[in-house]
Amino acid sequence: MSKAIKQLLVxxxxxxxxxxxxxxxxxGASLEDINVKGSRCAVEVGGDCVPYxxxxxxxxxVSPGGRLSEEQLEAMRLDQVVVDGLIERYVLLKEAxxxxxxxxxxxxxxxxxxxxxxxxxxxxxxEDMYPMMLNQAVGxxxxxxxxxxxxxxxxxxxxxxxxxxxxxxxxxxxxxxxxEQDFKAYQQKELVAARVRQMxxxxxxxxxxxxxLKYSRNNEKVVVDYAALPRxxxxxxxxxxxxxxxxxxxxxxxxxxxxxxxxxxEDFLPSCREARHILVRVDDTVPDKAQAKEAAKAAxxxxxxxxxxxxxxxxxxxxxxxxxxxxxxxxxxxxxxxxKLKAPATGxxxxxxxxxxxxxxxxxxxxxxxxxxxxxVDKVADEKEAEAIGRAIVGRELYLEQExxxxxxxxxxxxxxxxxGGSSLQDxxxxxxxxxxxxxxKAAYEKGRAAEKAEAKPEEGEEKKEGxxxxxxxxxxxxxxxxxxxxxxxxxxxSPFTQRMxxxxxxxxxxxxxxxxxxxxKPGDVPGDVIKMVEGYAVASLKExxxxxxxxxxxxxxxxxxxxxxxxxxxxxxxxxxxxKQEHAQEVILHVGAKKSETVPAxxxxxxxxxx
Numbered sequence: 304m305s306k307a308i309k310q311l312l313v314x315x316x317x318x319x320x321x322x323x324x325x326x327x328x329x330x331g332a333s334l335e336d337i338n339v340k341g342s343r344c345a346v347e348v349g350g351d352c353v354p355y356x357x358x359x360x361x362x363x364x365v366s367p368g369g370r371l372s373e374e375q376l377e378a379m380r381l382d383q384v385v386v387d388g389l390i391e392r393y394v395l396l397k398e399a400x401x402x403x404x405x406x407x408x409x410x411x412x413x414x415x416x417x418x419x420x421x422x423x424x425x426x427x428x429x430e431d432m433y434p435m436m437l438n439q440a441v442g443x444x445x446x447x448x449x450x451x452x453x454x455x456x457x458x459x460x461x462x463x464x465x466x467x468x469x470x471x472x473x474x475x476x477x478x479x480x481x482x483e484q485d486f487k488a489y490q491q492k493e494l495v496a497a498r499v500r501q502m503x504x505x506x507x508x509x510x511x512x513x514x515x516l517k518y519s520r521n522n523e524k525v526v527v528d529y530a531a532l533p534r535x536x537x538x539x540x541x542x543x544x545x546x547x548x549x550x551x552x553x554x555x556x557x558x559x560x561x562x563x564x565x566x567x568x569e570d571f572l573p574s575c576r577e578a579r580h581i582l583v584r585v586d587d588t589v590p591d592k593a594q595a596k597e598a599a600k601a602a603x604x605x606x607x608x609x610x611x612x613x614x615x616x617x618x619x620x621x622x623x624x625x626x627x628x629x630x631x632x633x634x635x636x637x638x639x640x641x642x643k644l645k646a647p648a649t650g651x652x653x654x655x656x657x658x659x660x661x662x663x664x665x666x667x668x669x670x671x672x673x674x675x676x677x678x679x680v681d682k683v684a685d686e687k688e689a690e691a692i693g694r695a696i697v698g699r700e701l702y703l704e705q706e707x708x709x710x711x712x713x714x715x716x717x718x719x720x721x722x723x724g725g726s727s728l729q730d731x732x733x734x735x736x737x738x739x740x741x742x743x744x745k746a747a748y749e750k751g752r753a754a755e756k757a758e759a760k761p762e763e764g765e766e767k768k769e770g771x772x773x774x775x776x777x778x779x780x781x782x783x784x785x786x787x788x789x790x791x792x793x794x795x796x797x798s799p800f801t802q803r804m805x806x807x808x809x810x811x812x813x814x815x816x817x818x819x820x821x822x823x824x825k826p827g828d829v830p831g832d833v834i835k836m837v838e839g840y841a842v843a844s845l846k847e848x849x850x851x852x853x854x855x856x857x858x859x860x861x862x863x864x865x866x867x868x869x870x871x872x873x874x875x876x877x878x879x880x881x882x883x884k885q886e887h888a889q890e891v892i893l894h895v896g897a898k899k900s901e902t903v904p905a906x907x908x909x910x911x912x913x914x915x
Contacts, residue, residue: 346386347892348393358895359480360489361385364423364454365433367440384433386895388424388452394883395496404502406494411487414494416466420446420453422493427500427876448869449501503879504872514864519851524799527820528728529807529843531836532715532792534707540744540785541736542706544699552706553698560698570643571693577682578657579616579634581606582626582648584674596670603668603675610665616679625674638684638692648673710739714792715833715840722829722844728794731842736785736792744785751786799849806843811835820845 345358362385366376376382399405415421425433430452434445444455456474460467472483479486538544553560583602589595606623610616617633624630626648636646636653644654650671660666660680668675684692714735721731733752737745785791797807802821805813812835819830823845834841856863 344892345895346389347890347894348390348888349890351393353389353393355895356481356485357389357489357492358385360486361389361423363478363480364421365425365437365452367437370440379433379436382895384425384429385423386893387426387429390884390888390891391426391880392424392492392496394880394887395499396492397887398883399495399499402499402502404495404498406491406498408487408491411490411494415458415471415490418450418453419459419466420451420455421490422451422453422497424493424496425452427873427880431873449504500876503876507868507872507875509864509868509871511860511864514860514867515856517867518856518859518863521803522801522851522855523821524801524849525821525823525845526799526847526849527797527806527823527843528794528846529797529834529841530718530728530732530792530794531807531809531839531841532711532718533790533836533839534704534711535838536785536788536790536792537707537710537714537739538703539788540741540748541710541739542703543741544703549695549699549702552702556701556705560694560701563697563701564694567697568690568693569640570645571638571640571684571689571696573640573686573689575638575640575643575684575689575692576657576660576680577638577684577692578636578653578660578678578680579620580626580629580636580649580653580676580678581616581620581624581634582674582676583623584625600668600670600675603677607665607668607677610677610679616665634679637696638682638689640689649676653678711839712833714739715842718842719829719833722842728842728844732792732794740785747784748786751784796846797843799847807841809837810841811837 343355344352345355346353362382365381365385371379430448434447434452437445445451446453446455456471456478458467458471458474459465460470475481475483475486479489481489542548581603583599583606585592585599586595589598602623606619609619615633617635620630620634624634626634628647629635636644636649636657639645639654639657641658642651642654644651644657650673652669652671653676656666656669656676656678657680660678662680662683664680666676666678668677682688717735718728718731721734722728726734736748740748781787795807800806800817802817803814804817806817806820810816816834820843823830826845826847829842829844834843
């Protein structure tokens with residue numbers, strides 16, 4: 304082959320390669336314009352293409368740059384957030400065309416040089432949250448509105464402290480995935496979209512009176528008198544727990560008991576062991592931890608020796624066990640199948656110990672994180688016995704649960720009605736409890752109440768003398784009764800709370816309850832209904848309202864007006880973009896993002912993102 308022919312073939316090959324390059328990578332395109340599926344579009348909105356290179360550039364600007372794991376990025380849904388931002392930018396650019404809003408290349412260059420930042424788009428409902436989250440990941444540099452969303456970039460000469468065009472070129476090449484010309488065009492679109500956003504924000508205003516009213520509403524505090532009525536109190540002192548009472552209730556609620564048994568029967572079958580335990584905790588106040596463990600183990604061994612010497616395990620448990628849940632019941636753990644022990648203050652090792660014992664046997668001390676236990680098995684029940692025992696336990700638990708729920712709810716409503724009628728909270732509680740407590744519990748309650756009334760009260764302004772006991776102090780070492788039980792319903796006073804704070808602990812709906820209590824106008828007012836607690840009910844009445852003072856407002860005025868203005872601007876912009884989406888984004892086809900699909904229907908009027 305002649306040299307001339309070789310040169311001709313080489314030239315032809317070069318021309319062919321060049322033609323492929325021109326066809327595949329049109330002027331203004333970059334390698335990143337072709338995604339893994341071969342599409343030049345990251346997303347198609349209303350038939351228009353949002354370039355894949357814009358997605359790459361935006362993702363790189365938003366991404367923490369390898370500082371978060373894939374799992375963390377996936378949890379943040381960063382790819383979908385970037386896509387949603389591009390969709391919102393698309394509709395804003397459409398609006399800019401209608402309004403004649405533009406940005407020149409010179410303005411883009413000046414913005415980058417003077418601010419040292421480059422813009423990207425995020426969904427408006429995430430413009431504040433995501434920069435904050437990303438700042439935590441990258442150590443700063445992310446700007447929220449109105450300066451962003453944007454990222455500060457290293458384009459300043461460290462010597463002159465001025466904009467360096469060379470550093471800017473280097474940064475664009477390394478970080479954007481675009482040519483310099485294309486990146487400038489990308490930033491031009493971002494600046495136009497930002498100007499539309501700013502136009503919407505500029506039309507929103509907040510008066511001082513409006514801000515003051517909202518601040519007062521959010522920061523005014525109230526104090527309430529309240530009383531909690533836990534279901535457990537009624538289980539202890541107001542419900543007849545005799546076998547006869549339980550059986551009578553079970554006979555009338557057969558279907559409920561059967562349903563509860565079906566859910567619980569695996570806890571008892573195919574056989575179960577009735578067991579007890581005695582817990583001796585390790586004294587964590589002893590500096591020598593090894594010594595403290597040895598002392599606890601020795602105490603457990605002595606407990607076992609007493610049982611082996613003829614004392615009742617139940618009596619020793621009542622005296623020595625430091626498991627408050629079972630000690631008064633002789634250390635009872637119930638009857639449980641293998642691996643099904645759920646009693647508090649135990650653990651898997653206690654279950655294992657019980658499975659290795661026969662009826663009447665007592666274990667050696669068993670160590671758990673709680674301390675040392677000795678375990679006794681009272682009975683090993685076969686399948687038939689286990690079902691009878693299990694059904695009895697399930698029936699009793701269901702009876703106590705439903706009856707205590709009923710008594711607590713009815714009691715709260717009765718107390719609320721009495722307070723509405725003018726009774727004090729204490730008198731209303733006394734009247735209710737003495738009407739429902741069992742005879743022995745009622746006698747203890749009335750005795751305690753009489754002793755409290757008879758107790759000499761200090762004169763107003765005097766303090767209780769040091770060492771002087773109250774009736775409840777004197778009962779600390781006595782048997783717990785309906786009067787001195789710490790969970791006894793009694794009047795209490797809340798700390799001052801705003802609408803955004805819980806009124807007092809254990810409320811089932813803290814936000815809703817606080818809002819209702821803030822609607823009360825004058826001291827003594829009560830809400831229209833009782834308050835649902837996690838473990839019962841409560842009654843409350845307004846004690847005091849603490850309004851916002853002029854001094855407090857003067858201190859917070861500027862920040863509060865700015866905060867409310869930003870919130871209103873955000874709400875206005877969300878509504879504005881939703882309208883634009885309805886006009887311009889009737890069909891969205893995704894090629895990237897957390898959720899890829901062929902076609903995405905138009906966003907709803909309440910949605911804040913699109914293309915998902």
